Amino acid sequence: MALVPSPPKDKYPPAAPDRFPFVEPPPVVITPCDPWPPPYYLEDGLRKVKPYHFTYNTFCKERWRGREILDIFASEFRDRPTEYYKKAILEGRVVLNGKQVPGLDTIVKNGDVISHTLHRHEPPVSSKAIGIVHEDDDLIVIDKPAGMPVHPAGRYNFNSIIELMRADRGYSWNPLPCNRLDRLTSGIMFIGKHKQAAEDMSAQIRGRTVKKEYITRVVGEFPEGEIVCEKPILQISPKLGLNRVRANGKEAKTVFKRLAYYPPKDDKSEYANENFEQTSSQESLAWQKLRGYSIVRCFPITGRTHQLRVHLQYLGHPISNDPIYANQRVFGPSLGRAHSEDENEEDIMTRLNRMGKEEVADAVAYHDEMVDQYNKRKAEKMTGETCEVCDTPLFSDPGAHELGIYLHARRYRCEEGKWDYETGLPDWALPPPGADADAPTEPTAESDPLAVDLQKLGLEDGDEKNATSSAEPVKKSA
The missing domain is CATH 3.30.2350 (Pseudouridine synthase)
Structure with a gap:
């Protein structure tokens, strides 16, 4: 039997003649470059990161719905002054759904994606190494240094537990924290090596056992x-x-x-x-x-x-x-x-x-x-x-x-x-x-x-x- 090409079909066929149920997600902005290995250097007992460009993509949070975009940046983020965010919006470094924001008073709606490309300056952290208390096929139990956040957040990205461990073990490795400590707190944390191990340990901690x-x-x-x-x-x-x-x-x-x-x-x-x-x-x-x-x-x-x-x-x-x-x-x-x-x-x-x-x-x-x-x-x-x-x-x-x-x-x-x-x-x-x-x-x-x-x-x-x-x-x- 001869093989013949099949006619093209709609990727998402409509459920009804007058309604198309699937809506493509809004476009996001890709970081101009992804420095790897991370640009770390040690100085005066601190681990520092050379400044680099980075893009945040954030879905509209519930408390942001119906608010002006400048108001969201000015009230929710402490990293930069309001004047910086105003200039970033007007110059196109902040975009909404991949497009230039019409004005500072543009309303953000449910489902919108805000993208912010900035020249990132990370704060230094201690140069103290992450201690290993125990390691097996499922988990790594670490002794987290003080002053280091667990996840990339705010002004921190590469100077975080997750990114430091990834830099040590390889770009494709995905460490999965099972518990969380404040940035300023040190001590025991559990890192899952795979999804099931992380879920099991997280469930134990949540269950108060x-x-x-x-x-x-x-x-x-x-x-x-x-x-x-x-x-x-x-x-x-x-x-x-x-x-x-x-x-x-x-x-x-x-x-x-x-x-x-x-x-x-x-x-x-x-x-x-x-x-x-x-x-x-x-x-x-x-x-x-x-x-x-x-x-x-x-x-x-x-x-x-x-x-x-x-x-x-x-x-x-x-x-x-x-x-x-x-x-x-x-x-x-x-x-x-x-x-x-x-x-x-x-x-x-x-x-x-x-x-x-x-x-x-x-x-x-x-x-x-x-x-x-x-x-x-x-x-x-x-x-x-x-x-x-x-x-x-x-x-x-x-x-x-x-x-x-x-x-x-x-x-x-x-x-x-x-x-x-x-x-x-x-x-x-x-x-x-x-x-x-x-x-x-x-x-x-x-x-x-x-x-x-x-x-x-x-x-x-x-x-x-x-x-x-x-x-x-x-x-x-x-």
Whole structure:
């Protein structure tokens, strides 16, 4: 039988004479070039990336529908000033569905694709290598360095965990994170080598069958015993990464237990600093009464964004080098302790927005450690210079204290005993020089939140009727 060509057919035949059901997706813009290998270089203990051109393609988010395109860029993205986005739209570096945007007031609709081609300047990250805790055919358990985002986001692309691992193992390899840590947080993360492994581990973590333990360093003398905080958490500003304790927030529960307390070495105020307005008012010096620092173990029962950082701030013992939640210039002299109202929210966001632009992000740990003025001036902020290629405002290199905070995911353990991965204590959690010989250098069963009896504390999954709901966090004796 002879072979004959078949007549062409419609790729998507209409379901009815008057209706064509398939609509081609809007066109997207392709990055002008894809630098590979990534243009990394090491300098002054930092991993840097040479500037390069890059195109973002983003589908219209639900909250963007019906809004003007300039309004979306100006309110949702902190990377560039509004004037930059205005010029980029008018000059065609921002396009809608592959076409020039008619005007700054063009309305974005559901299904639209926004493409933005820019000369990308990535912030430096620590040159510290990604640690490997365990590896098998399915998973890699890593020790994530502080100050490095997991996924490409915002100003970061190649300087992310995903892209660093891809650069190390090959362009075609696709690492699949099973859990997420904040950019500033270090510690254990699970990377799936294939889709099924990533889905299985992610399901375990979502199902609360995995016990998590974090270690942190906080301002002042954290109380002894098991401290339970159950305050709900609400996202206040996704643009600024700000979350607060609010009655209308999502359920959040954490158990804390102190590992060690290190008082100041002498009677001299270790927090005095000329950058802060000094006053004799007792109220304005409230946070300065928090002498010394504590190493605290944290057991998050839920997994809200910034949960540990927000709960510790609410308890009056924020992470001591947290540039957001331990920032007196943002939250005032009490550092936001026990604050759950929204009357000054706009002021807080205005002050936080200035950090890293007109002002250096500050936290009480800089006083605690007596970091000198040279290092404080070295913190990342706008230099006043612009890029010769794209007129983007340039930032200085971040100081060492901006490359992470004192929060480390130390241990993840399967509740059924199938696996258990942990790291040692970070350097900042070890006893300082001159500490007592019996100061703890590793966690013990007596200070282990993973051994906390959740039923005793009224926090066992499904037993909501016993959960404490008082206005102040409850302290339970060990």
